[in-house]
Amino acid sequence: MLRPILTTALLAGAAAGATAGLLHLVFVQDILLSAETFETGSEQATSAVLTVRNALTIMIMVMLYCGYGLILVALMAFYGQTGDRIDARRGLLWGVAGFAVVILAPAFSLPAQLPGATETDLATRQIWWMIFVVSAALGIWLLAFGKTPGQWAAAVLVLVVPHLLGPQLPDILTGSAPMELAALFTARSLGVGLLTWLVLGSVAGAIWRREQAEPA
Secondary structure (H helix, E strand, O other), X not given: OHHHHHHHHHHHHHHHHHHHHHHHHHHHHHHHHHHHHHHXXXXXXXXXXXXXXXXXXXXXXXXXXXXXHHHHHHHHHHHHOOOOOOOHHHHHHHHHHHHHHHHHHHHHHOOXXXXXXXXXXXXXXXXXXXXXXXXXXXXXXXXXXXXOHHHHHHHHHHHHHHHHHOOOOOOOOOOOOOHHHHHHHHHHHHHHHHHHHHHHHHHHHHHHHHHHHOOO
């Protein structure tokens, strides 16, 4: 069981990570560079520096989504023990769920920040990010596989309550980038995240089905 999980996760993670990196460079990179210019008041980095930075971005994205792929495929394998077959189409649904858990739920209270945004405590953001991710994972699992109204009600509570108790905006906002730039950055970050998780889920589903069919 371990070999097909690793194979599926690494191949799907590499595909999703490369997709995330390329989409980032096309749709998000210029926004970040503009925000850095507002923050520092200096010109953008040289082309040589940007080339290295872009390569590192893609490499980090691949590593990150290989990690997400391991978690996703392990859950697929666990779910597959019920007898339901995982394929590319069902993998899309798993990808949507992964996007909701890892990106959408935290962004509801912790949206992606541009360089120069009003500073908030990093450790606090990281702790709340973990809380939002865990609560979203539990809530979505209960919604998907719960069988009683009580379980569904618990899912709603788990999804909503952390955001009622979560971090608030600072009293004074001192971000250097225009709000239009920040809004575009948030929207495109969510869009890139959704497309990337769709790739991760569908590719993982397709490869997992092939891996499971090989012994037969």
